[in-house]
Amino acid sequence: MFQRILIANRGEIALRVIRTAREQGVETVAVYSDADACALHTRLADFAVSLGGHLPSESYLDMDKILDAAAKTGAEAIHPGYGFLAENAVFAQRVKDAGLVWIGPPADAITQMGDKIVSRQIMQSANVPMVPGMTEPAADAAAAKVAADEMGYPVMLKAAAGGGGKGIRIVHEASELTSAFKTASGEALAGFGDGRMYVERYLVNTRHIEIQVMFDNHGHGVHFGERECSIQRRHQKLVEECPSPVVSEKLRAEMGAAALRAGAAVDYEGAGTVEFLVSGEEFFFLEMNTRLQVEHPVTEMVTGVDLVWEQLRVAAGQKLGY
Secondary structure, eight states, rough: OSEEEEOOOOOOHHHHHHHHHTTTTOEEEEEOOGGGOHHHHHHSSSSEEOOOSSSSGGTTTTTHHHHHHHHHTTSEEEEEESSSSOOOOHHHHHHHHHHEEEESHHHHHHHHHSHHHHHHHHHTTTOOOOOSSSSSSOHHHHHHHHHHHHHHEEEEEEEEEEEEEEEEEEEOOOGHHHHHHHHHHHHHHHHEEEOEEEEOOOSSSSSEEEEEEEOOOSOOOOEEEEEOOOETTTTOOOOOOOSSSOHHHHHHHHHHHHHHHHHTTOOOOHHHHHHEEEEEEEEEEEEEEOOOOHHHHHHHHOOOHHHHHHHHHHHTTTOOOO
């Protein structure tokens, strides 16, 4: 096990990682911006390094400063938390290249699952049920309209590199599509630097169910059941419930098996969440979040498993053990 890790984040998730590390005898290094000089995570960690600046781009998103902080403090590994650089494949690879351990999935897995088009193609090959939709980005609004007309309305326009509810528009009629495409593409370009869009069938009256998974680097993977997260606002989850009131034992087993196939298809390591849309006893792959999620304590409360400790164990090369 590691003697010392750096947490490249702030706030609740930094405190969450510090708690587990302290319980297990692992030292922690906090990093902080000028605005967070007196923040709780800087006071509770064993060591704290100033990154300077007030903006995220000057601190928590500055890869060079974070890697320098790890080198100066003798940290052996970096935990990215969620948000900021947690799903940044470039940073994950730089951590590895610097001779440190990245407490998260391989850079290739982050890249593959972070692109909605690529992930759809991989999931189809892994026999994971998919919502009917495009497997290549739409060249323009006209191409998106052709695809939508073939699928039938309503459809959903989604950013290929999207997340957090950005770059998404539901289109109920053909006359709305061109305008919606331009708006969503512009939003995606501004938010992710990538304006590519694709179209998928919009399923009405569905449930949003996510499966918590964990993989080690010895070929083992497990899932911890589902979290019901259908209560949302602007595609952002508000309430998480476990177990879901609509998921049967049969459906849970099928979704869990599909989630494990999804992770195995990209040689996943560590904690991740596979999200599905559920309609009756049918389910369809939505996306995979290649990080710990803000919702993970719901699963921890139900299962009694410390997912942060499992992340550390897996990153240190240990087997899941169950």
